[in-house]
Amino acid sequence: MQYDVAVIxxxxxxxxxxxxxxxxxxxxxxxxxxxxxxxxxxGGGVTTAALNAIGFPLPxxxxxxxxxxxxxxxxNKTVRISxxxxxxxxxxxxxxxxxxxxxxxxxGAQFHQDECVTGLAxxxxxxxxxxxxxxYRAASIIxxxxxxxxxxxxxxxxxxxxxxxxxxxxxxxAGLDNRxxxxxxVYYDLxxxxxxxxxxxxxxxxxxxxGFTGNYALLGNALQKVAVIAGINLPGNIKGYYIPCxxxxxxxxxxxxxxxxxxxxxxDPFTGEGIRFAVxxxxxxxxxxxxxxxxxxxxxxxxxxxxxxxCHRAFLRDFRCSLLLSRAFFSLPxxxxxxxxxxxxxxxxxxxxxxxxxxxxxxxxxxxARLPKYCVKKTCQTQG
Ligand SMILES: Cc1cc2nc3c(=O)[nH]c(=O)nc-3n(C[C@H](O)[C@H](O)[C@H](O)COP(=O)(O)OP(=O)(O)OC[C@H]3O[C@@H](n4cnc5c(N)ncnc54)[C@H](O)[C@@H]3O)c2cc1C
Numbered sequence: 001m002q003y004d005v006a007v008i009x010x011x012x013x014x015x016x017x018x019x020x021x022x023x024x025x026x027x028x029x030x031x032x033x034x035x036x037x038x039x040x041x042x043g044g045g046v047t048t049a050a051l052n053a054i055g056f057p058l059p060x061x062x063x064x065x066x067x068x069x070x071x072x073x074x075x076n077k078t079v080r081i082s083x084x085x086x087x088x089x090x091x092x093x094x095x096x097x098x099x100x101x102x103x104x105x106x107x108g109a110q111f112h113q114d115e116c117v118t119g120l121a122x123x124x125x126x127x128x129x130x131x132x133x134x135x136y137r138a139a140s141i142i143x144x145x146x147x148x149x150x151x152x153x154x155x156x157x158x159x160x161x162x163x164x165x166x167x168x169x170x171x172x173x174a175g176l177d178n179r180x181x182x183x184x185x186v187y188y189d190l191x192x193x194x195x196x197x198x199x200x201x202x203x204x205x206x207x208x209x210x211g212f213t214g215n216y217a218l219l220g221n222a223l224q225k226v227a228v229i230a231g232i233n234l235p236g237n238i239k240g241y242y243i244p245c246x247x248x249x250x251x252x253x254x255x256x257x258x259x260x261x262x263x264x265x266x267x268d269p270f271t272g273e274g275i276r277f278a279v280x281x282x283x284x285x286x287x288x289x290x291x292x293x294x295x296x297x298x299x300x301x302x303x304x305x306x307x308x309x310x311c312h313r314a315f316l317r318d319f320r321c322s323l324l325l326s327r328a329f330f331s332l333p334x335x336x337x338x339x340x341x342x343x344x345x346x347x348x349x350x351x352x353x354x355x356x357x358x359x360x361x362x363x364x365x366x367x368x369a370r371l372p373k374y375c376v377k378k379t380c381q382t383q384g
Pocket of ligand 1: 012013031032042043046047117146149208260261263267273
């Protein structure tokens with residue numbers, strides 16, 4: 001059998017792409033190297049904007065926490081924000097990803113698990129996709145196989161780890177009171193260009209640190225500090241994971257192939273949020289392939305180029321502002337952090353970005369507008 005599209009990787013990007021294509025009647029194959037539900041280390045924070053992008057409600061038993069409060073710690077300063085609305089839910093990624101795959105299968109996608117893609121070759125207009133057990137054929141490929149994307153490697157759309165943050169993270173049982181179960185804790189100053197976190201997930205917490213350093217020992221010490229704050233003992237041997245959140249730079253498509261989600265480097269450079277952009281890019285990748293089929297166009301790269309334009313409009317343009325904020329925040333710590341934290345309102349408006357009600361561009365503009373007042377205040381404080 002020849003498929004119209006083979007989606008490689010069944011995380012949020014892949015299951016969304018597969019669901020989109022199958023719903024429109026394309027013969028859709030979804031492959032993953034793991035058996036589902038599979039474990040996935042992640043903070044599990046799904047923002048309101050991500051939920052809106054998903055476009056259907058999640059069953060109540062998949063939602064582990066409703067987050068309304070943000071508590072940020074920098075040095076000995078703490079900024080607490082109680083938001084009026086839930087701006088994020090938390091999930092266990094194995095349950096969440098499994099549910100998204102179920103939705104893709106319900107829409108008509110064929111899901112083959114335990115199938116690790118090891119080879120891709122294009123003969124004429126058809127790809128052969130090799131796994132240790134099988135060889136599949138498809139007219140197009142959506143590579144949604146994560147940060148170490150085999151699709152990117154096998155099709156020459158190389159991804160480098162240069163722009164990746166390194167994270168250490170784990171989920172651990174914890175007893176939380178009501179307030180704690182609605183509050184995320186963020187710790188700056190622990191690692192270069194990054195942060196530590198505690199995210200509540202019902203009867204557990206996700207604990208982690210991530211930043212732009214390859215220094216595993218430094219991250220380990222930072223994680224230990226967060227563990228002490230959380231009052232837990234760390235188990236040994238905590239694995240490191242990469243997040244491609246350095247700002248996307250590389251090419252994400254070629255003849256018959258599109259990359260989506262982490263495979264394309266689509267993670268917010270400031271927060272490390274990736275689920276939202278995996279879902280949006282998965283949907284846009286599916287839409288681009290579907291448009292080719294619908295309009296009788298070949299799957300040559302000229303006809304797939306619209307994908308990048310759509311991603312630019314949807315989020316990549318704003319990633320530039322996020323990257324700018326991230327660089328300013330972490331390289332001019334006292335000035336930027338002073339500006340952000342001296343006024344809880346400045347900081348709380350960041351939550352509007354997580355809700356999809358604002359953008360980094362608007363946020364930076366409003367910060368710049370407040371800069372003169374902040375400078376005058378600082379000068380007055382210094383002088384007297
Ligand atoms: C420690 C940590 C914490 C994070 N916390 C958050 C958070 O709180 N909120 C948030 O929004 N984002 C968070 N992220 C980022 C988020 O996890 C990713 O951006 C998101 O999972 C990307 O989705 P994806 O579908 O592109 O890739 P993935 O979710 O990585 O899925 C890729 C899939 O491809 C499969 N695969 C890989 N290789 C092959 C192959 N050769 N053949 C077949 N299948 C293959 C894998 O098994 C996997 O199922 C975090 C990341 C890390 C590392």
